[in-house]
Amino acid sequence: MASVLRSTILRHIRFPISRALTLNGSNLIVVRSMSSHGDDHLDKQEVISRVLDVVKSFPKVDPSKVTPDVHFQKDLGLDSLDNVEIVMAIEEEFKLEIPDKEADKIDSCHLAIEYIHNHPMAG
Numbered sequence: 001m002a003s004v005l006r007s008t009i010l011r012h013i014r015f016p017i018s019r020a021l022t023l024n025g026s027n028l029i030v031v032r033s034m035s036s037h038g039d040d041h042l043d044k045q046e047v048i049s050r051v052l053d054v055v056k057s058f059p060k061v062d063p064s065k066v067t068p069d070v071h072f073q074k075d076l077g078l079d080s081l082d083n084v085e086i087v088m089a090i091e092e093e094f095k096l097e098i099p100d101k102e103a104d105k106i107d108s109c110h111l112a113i114e115y116i117h118n119h120p121m122a123g
Contacts, residue, residue: 042122051116054086058078062076068109094122094123
């Protein structure tokens with residue numbers, strides 16, 4: 001059900017491209033922050049902070065209730081469509097696409113944080 005809603009929403013929503021700079025009208029540079037570990041994984045604290053910021057900025061969420069362990073439906077009272085929208089916002093924040101099978105499993109900040117932290121292309 002959530003994947004059908006997600007697909008429907010994705011067909012009707014356009015997200016802006018961000019973090020790109022143009023130099024001299026021709027060269028495109030994509031700015032990506034890297035962790036201090038020397039690998040491509042983001043620092044876990046940065047992932048936690050950014051995921052929490054995304055969830056706190058969701059219109060139906062009381063920001064004071066958002067913690068790294070909060071469940072979207074049980075703790076925040078969100079429905080399945082809201083869950084899909086939050087996952088889409090997380091995809092946009094980290095510039096990646098989460099496959100529907102995986103996205104359907106992400107129903108809490110904890111699972112979102114773990115997925116993003118372990119994803120090699122998260123930026």
